[in-house]
Amino acid sequence: MAIELIKRGKKVIIVGRTASTLPAVAKEIGATAYYVLDTGDAPSIAPFIEKIISEHPDLDCLINNAGVQRLHQILGPDYEFDLDSADEEIAINIRGPIRLFVGLVQKHFSKLEGGAVVMNVSSTLGFLPGGVTCPVYCATKAFIHSFTVNLRTQLAKADSKIKVVEIVPPLVRTDLHRERAGGANDPRGAIRAMSVEDFMTEVVEGWEADEDVVAVGLGKGIVGAWNGAIGEKYAQWTK
Numbered sequence: 001m002a003i004e005l006i007k008r009g010k011k012v013i014i015v016g017r018t019a020s021t022l023p024a025v026a027k028e029i030g031a032t033a034y035y036v037l038d039t040g041d042a043p044s045i046a047p048f049i050e051k052i053i054s055e056h057p058d059l060d061c062l063i064n065n066a067g068v069q070r071l072h073q074i075l076g077p078d079y080e081f082d083l084d085s086a087d088e089e090i091a092i093n094i095r096g097p098i099r100l101f102v103g104l105v106q107k108h109f110s111k112l113e114g115g116a117v118v119m120n121v122s123s124t125l126g127f128l129p130g131g132v133t134c135p136v137y138c139a140t141k142a143f144i145h146s147f148t149v150n151l152r153t154q155l156a157k158a159d160s161k162i163k164v165v166e167i168v169p170p171l172v173r174t175d176l177h178r179e180r181a182g183g184a185n186d187p188r189g190a191i192r193a194m195s196v197e198d199f200m201t202e203v204v205e206g207w208e209a210d211e212d213v214v215a216v217g218l219g220k221g222i223v224g225a226w227n228g229a230i231g232e233k234y235a236q237w238t239k
Helices: 002-007 022-029 042-055 083-107 135-157 175-180 196-208 219-237
Strands: 013-016 033-036 061-064 116-121 162-168 213-215
Touching: 002 022, 002 196, 013 022, 022 033, 033 042, 042 083, 061 083, 083 116, 083 135, 116 135, 135 162, 162 219, 196 213, 213 219
Parallel strands: 013 033, 061 116, 116 162, 162 213
Antiparallel strands: none
C-alpha cells in the first residue's frame, strides 16, 4: 500500500516494530520518514502519536495494518493454546489499532479542515471465521470489523470529515504468516492465496471508487453475503 500511495504522489510515513529493516525499506520505496513502534506495547502509543503529530502536522491518513496470526488448539495435538501468546496477539491486533485510531482522531484528524482518512485492515476471517486453528486471529478481525463499522457511523452522525475505510483481504501471500514459514501449515504456498500484486490492483480499484468497504478477491462474496443478511438491518437500527 505504501508503494502504491507513493506512486500517486503521496507523502508516506512507514511504521513498524523491526528497527533493523525499516531504514532500508524507507529508502527503497521513497518514504518520507519511518518510525519504530510496537503496536502491542500500549504505553508507547500515546507518546508516538504526540511525536508524529508534532513532526508531521500535515498527516491526514492512518492505515492500521499491523497484525499477527498464531496457531492455537485448545486440546492439541498439533499446537499448544498458549495464553500469553494469545494475549500478545490481542494486543497487537486490537489494542494497538484502537489506540492509534482514537488517539489520532481526537488529537489531530478531527482538527483538520480538509478532513482525514482512516483505513482499518480486517480480514475475510472477521466475517467468516474459517481459520479453525487460528481462533484468536479470527476473533480479533471480527472485532476490527465491528469497531470500524461503529466508528464510521459515529463520525458520520457527528458530520465529521473523517472517512473510515475497511479493507477486507482474503488469503494473501504476505509475512502475516511468517511464524508458520516453511511448515506444513504455511498458507503462503496455497493455490488459493492471492498475490500481493493482484491484491493491490483490487484495493486501488476500491480506493478509486471511493468505497467505504474495500473487499478483495474471495472477500467480495463474503462481505456481500454479510451486507445482505446483516448490513441492511444494521443501517436501520443505527439511523
